[in-house]
Amino acid sequence: MKKLFIIPLTFWSFSLLAQSSEEKQVLQVVERVFEAMRASDSTMLKTCFTADAATYTLFTDQEGKPQIKKGSLERFIDAVGQPKEDVWNEPIWNEKVQIDGPLAAVWVDYAFYLNNQFLHCGVDAFQLVKTEEGWKIFHLADTRRKENCVVPEEVKRRME
Template sequence: MSFYEPTPLALKPVSATLLLLAASAPSPAQAQKPSSDTEAVKNVITTFFDGMRRGDSTMVRRTLAPAAVFHGFGGKPGQTPTLEVESINGFLKAVGTPHAQVWDERVEFERVLIDANLASVWAPYEFYLGSKFSHCGYDSFQLVKLADGWKIAHVIDTRRKEKCK
């Protein structure tokens, strides 16, 4: 015999609470289904790199917020890494200037975090010049949701030639 035998009345609040919690918990299908904002954020980044691959600076520019900022973090092996501010206009000019090899940055979306109109994306990448591996690292994107949709406000990346993935 137990020391406590709940009465039917004592069970009702607990049972109702458990039932309510179970009903409000996301099902496995819901928990894995990305939100439309998550997909929109990924699409902006994918469009950015598609534009880069095509050498289409207009396509790339459309993904950027006004006053967007690019940083690169890296350096030569054996030297202290440095933080470099990259010129957006210089980058766009370089993208749009014909070059012999396709600039192919292949990203994976490891993490997409969104709160209201701010998104943060953590994405490992490998960069190829044509079919030749150049370097790898991680891209960190900050996006903002403006009147015309999600735009890239900040990108910072690491760059190295070894220890990729």
């Protein structure tokens, strides 16, 4: 009887380990985006995305109306790679990962700093596809706001 219980438990724990490994792989791609931004490395950044990835920013305008702005992956990659004295630093927290076969979604809170100066906060929502080369981002949407930003104290201390 004990053997019958141990066998399903073993398969279940292997399943959890595999899921955890997949989640780690997905999060590594997301973290590489922010590493590339800090390093101004457009080559590294480009490896994180599919060639036809879409980007969007959602925000509330000065009149309080919700807005959506379609971005350009090429312009984003170019902007990251431009020589600059300032460091783009975007710490993230509250990472949530969901995976179903070749599709993954990642939702993270973030704060954007130029060097150590806070500029805005929001949420980044990534959708990734598992390709032969590994996980790649095919859709990125973010929100941006300057008010109601609850940045964890640990993150604030790192940015000082």
